[in-house]
Amino acid sequence: MKISCKKNELLDNLQKIEGAVGVKTTLPVLNNFLIETIENKLHLTATDLELTIKCSVSENINIIDGGAITIPAKKFIDIVRELPDSDITIDVNEKNNITVKCEKIIYKIMGLPKSEYPPLLEQKKETVNFKVNKALLKEMIKKTIFAVSLDDTRKILTGVLLVVENNEMKMVGTDGHRLAFIKSAVGKTENTKIIIPTKVLNELQKFLKEDEDNVEVLVYENQITFKFDNLVITSRLIDGQYPSYEQIINRIFDKKVKVNTEILTKAVKRVSLLAIDKASAIKIKASEGKLLINATTADVGEAEEEVAADYKGEEMTIAFNAKYVADVLKVVGTEEVEIQLRDTMSAGLVRAPGAENYLYIIMPVRI
Amino acid sequence: MKISCKKNELLDNLQKIEGAVGVKTTLPVLNNFLIETIENKLHLTATDLELTIKCSVSENINIIDGGAITIPAKKFIDIVRELPDSDITIDVNEKNNITVKCEKIIYKIMGLPKSEYPPLLEQKKETVNFKVNKALLKEMIKKTIFAVSLDDTRKILTGVLLVVENNEMKMVGTDGHRLAFIKSAVGKTENTKIIIPTKVLNELQKFLKEDEDNVEVLVYENQITFKFDNLVITSRLIDGQYPSYEQIINRIFDKKVKVNTEILTKAVKRVSLLAIDKASAIKIKASEGKLLINATTADVGEAEEEVAADYKGEEMTIAFNAKYVADVLKVVGTEEVEIQLRDTMSAGLVRAPGAENYLYIIMPVRI
Numbered sequence: 147m148k149i150s151c152k153k154n155e156l157l158d159n160l161q162k163i164e165g166a167v168g169v170k171t172t173l174p175v176l177n178n179f180l181i182e183t184i185e186n187k188l189h190l191t192a193t194d195l196e197l198t199i200k201c202s203v204s205e206n207i208n209i210i211d212g213g214a215i216t217i218p219a220k221k222f223i224d225i226v227r228e229l230p231d232s233d234i235t236i237d238v239n240e241k242n243n244i245t246v247k248c249e250k251i252i253y254k255i256m257g258l259p260k261s262e263y264p265p266l267l268e269q270k271k272e273t274v275n276f277k278v279n280k281a282l283l284k285e286m287i288k289k290t291i292f293a294v295s296l297d298d299t300r301k302i303l304t305g306v307l308l309v310v311e312n313n314e315m316k317m318v319g320t321d322g323h324r325l326a327f328i329k330s331a332v333g334k335t336e337n338t339k340i341i342i343p344t345k346v347l348n349e350l351q352k353f354l355k356e357d358e359d360n361v362e363v364l365v366y367e368n369q370i371t372f373k374f375d376n377l378v379i380t381s382r383l384i385d386g387q388y389p390s391y392e393q394i395i396n397r398i399f400d401k402k403v404k405v406n407t408e409i410l411t412k413a414v415k416r417v418s419l420l421a422i423d424k425a426s427a428i429k430i431k432a433s434e435g436k437l438l439i440n441a442t443t444a445d446v447g448e449a450e451e452e453v454a455a456d457y458k459g460e461e462m463t464i465a466f467n468a469k470y471v472a473d474v475l476k477v478v479g480t481e482e483v484e485i486q487l488r489d490t491m492s493a494g495l496v497r498a499p500g501a502e503n504y505l506y507i508i509m510p511v512r513i
Numbered sequence: 514m515k516i517s518c519k520k521n522e523l524l525d526n527l528q529k530i531e532g533a534v535g536v537k538t539t540l541p542v543l544n545n546f547l548i549e550t551i552e553n554k555l556h557l558t559a560t561d562l563e564l565t566i567k568c569s570v571s572e573n574i575n576i577i578d579g580g581a582i583t584i585p586a587k588k589f590i591d592i593v594r595e596l597p598d599s600d601i602t603i604d605v606n607e608k609n610n611i612t613v614k615c616e617k618i619i620y621k622i623m624g625l626p627k628s629e630y631p632p633l634l635e636q637k638k639e640t641v642n643f644k645v646n647k648a649l650l651k652e653m654i655k656k657t658i659f660a661v662s663l664d665d666t667r668k669i670l671t672g673v674l675l676v677v678e679n680n681e682m683k684m685v686g687t688d689g690h691r692l693a694f695i696k697s698a699v700g701k702t703e704n705t706k707i708i709i710p711t712k713v714l715n716e717l718q719k720f721l722k723e724d725e726d727n728v729e730v731l732v733y734e735n736q737i738t739f740k741f742d743n744l745v746i747t748s749r750l751i752d753g754q755y756p757s758y759e760q761i762i763n764r765i766f767d768k769k770v771k772v773n774t775e776i777l778t779k780a781v782k783r784v785s786l787l788a789i790d791k792a793s794a795i796k797i798k799a800s801e802g803k804l805l806i807n808a809t810t811a812d813v814g815e816a817e818e819e820v821a822a823d824y825k826g827e828e829m830t831i832a833f834n835a836k837y838v839a840d841v842l843k844v845v846g847t848e849e850v851e852i853q854l855r856d857t858m859s860a861g862l863v864r865a866p867g868a869e870n871y872l873y874i875i876m877p878v879r880i
Contacts, residue, residue: 221786221813228783244814251783255814416595416618419588446588447611447622 147213182214399486514580549581766853785835
């Protein structure tokens, strides 16, 4: 195999697939990128067997001799990153020795043959196939992914639920203490209900540009594929029964508070400096026209801040984990935020004022 | 005690003393800042008993009631950082409870009385007292500190040697494999030869502005004090006999290479990607008009880059630890750098072309 390409073009595309390279893998070849020529394109692939990212490059590529090789991923991307902004020639001999040349620099690196690379899953016919706007999918991921569990003991909660039904696409993230739900209309397609690992969603977040184009989403029996730009990203799904969330998001709240998002964000951050107990609890006391936010840590001290709020109901106090409140304020994206409450022992709801498509439920901390 | 001050003024000054707060200390009060009013000033102190930083603040301070208190340092600086850019009132009652108020925010923090704070070393009359320009001292630290040893088993090599003799000030850093030496003229003063811990030099680097003012340096029997701006920084010295360095810096070299600093820096960085053996060795082959830099790692591959150089002597090859070369190139500060060599088994010298005041010696790696 012999090709030449532009440094920046190659680096950009290697960075897109880098996230799928195996880290703690027992199969050494998974630490490598697969580089191969297919027709007039250069195909770059990385996989850890759970997540696979393929990228095809056709611009600024000159294929002198077709072929395929795998190359140590971390080493290769470090090399390309440090090379001058110029033409790179990659030349592979029959012993899998790779020569990388750029100006007066020569690297010789040992590769492994493509035959050692695991065959990627043959995809049967997909069960669901729909298109969704890039910016919208990015927003939906951002607004749910942060709420998933980081604890591997309940594997299903470490993923984001994707539901497609009645031409609506819904995403849910929960760790059992808080839940984020978002929905949006999509074109006509079959229904599905799957749990997607966060790893692939994190990669999507990184590389989904906020343009007008669509992502093509294909759901197979045990995997999901996202196609956009020059990328094909495939992930296995998480097996299992996701907890029922409909009841949680349909709760009725009788108290509504409206408050400036930025002011509340800062107040929560400041007060939480003194919320260093296990539950990191901050108390929120709603009374006419204001919220009083308070935290106390034994032997250290306490913090209290008053925030003006649009509230007319009866006085009530509730405590939440400070991080759970701060997390949603970071993503809600509106100047004001609406908090709905019932009583001290019941969950609270956070959303953009009046918005029905996104909501966030937090369980209270007992006080 | 009751004072009020501007948030930014307080934060700036707390950040200057923060580096001296004890971290792994068995004396809890060393985790605190000492805050006291002395005449019309607010004095802020932090110490880990090795390093003490005192800062006096007289601008934008309103002392309502004089006094002293110690306050948990990390917590307090986090609080001040998050407060709005406004007036802060600090009020301490007789039970050492501290109330910090700013706009509609109230913190109550438990302090410890000044009586628990260790009495800071009484300084006898200094033995040496001289002044040095801030920017110059900063440069001298920067150009030597990186060469010291990080290995605590030879304590003396973890510090920077400061020699004052014949109206010259000299600084030396070495880890036994490379040595950095810098000198500069100072005003008339007594001679001294002391070893300064890097911790205090790192703090100086952070807060020495590059203006025309001087730093006053006072050397006592077992400590050194630096006075500048509103700061008094005192550190214990490292006890022991520093190895003799004069012979090392007076070696004779018969081969001189001149090369562009930036080009060499990039080449060393690129080639060292394949220098991942224990010694991280890169081979440098000097021949007429060029350097050929090369690294090889078994089972991985090799890298080679040619760099144009001003060299006319006989061809020779020498190997250095790549990091030792990269380190000096970062600080030398000139467009070109001069490398002086003798033979494969002898040390090499790096300096700005023709400059006598700064030089750097590297021991070769056997090849």
